[in-house]
Amino acid sequence: MKTITSKLILGLGLTLAIGAFTLTPTDTEAKSTMTVTSNQALVADGNSRNYLTTGAAPLYSKVPVYKSTKVVTKAAVLKTLGTTADAGQTYFRGYRAAQTSNGDWYLKVVSFDKTYRGWIFAGTTDPTTNPSDVSGGLKATTTFQESTVPTYFANTTMYFTTPKASTLTYVAPDYTQYKVGRNLNATADFYKDPLTVTKVGTKQNNRDGNATYYYVTDAAHPQVNGWVKQSDVTTSR
Structure with missing residues (x-):
């Protein structure tokens, strides 16, 4: 028994x-x-698709519903990238959005320097209508903020500092927009030209120490017109 x-x-x-x-x-x-129920390109203005990584989710090779999906960048690394103090290389641009059958949304993103690329969890709100409304592994961010031009510049002529090849002008300040950068490769040939400051702005999120940039115009050589770092111009010729 x-x-x-x-x-x-x-x-x-x-x-x-x-x-x-x-x-x-x-x-x-x-x-x-789970399956992917939607996968489409983001077409909103690029300014609304710039992100910092929060470290709350890793970066995947594919939307993580497939057995072949791999983690390409760990969440801990992304957390560090989100608070780094580089010039802006580690900002991310979103360019595709996918929804899974459980309602989650993932964005395909790439860092401004193209070092990091993959899919990351972005919350449960549809980012195709408002790419700034994300959560999870991303938070939308402003990379560059323009401000009022001080009246001081109305009667002030600026010049490029001692000519050097590293002094550049930009369509947008370096690493503040994805794939939008230098306007002029060097300004050494124009360092004696008088310049007028028409815009002022600063980098955000401690990128490049929140450096200030001026938008300068050159009446003699309009091809020079663009953003230049504050430290690369002076009032002395």
């Missing part, structure tokens, strides 16, 4: 164990049941 009872208890335990395993799918099994 004792042997039969033991066998019954053992059999019941195995049945419960198997039942518990069957009712609780593993993460891999759960992923395999």
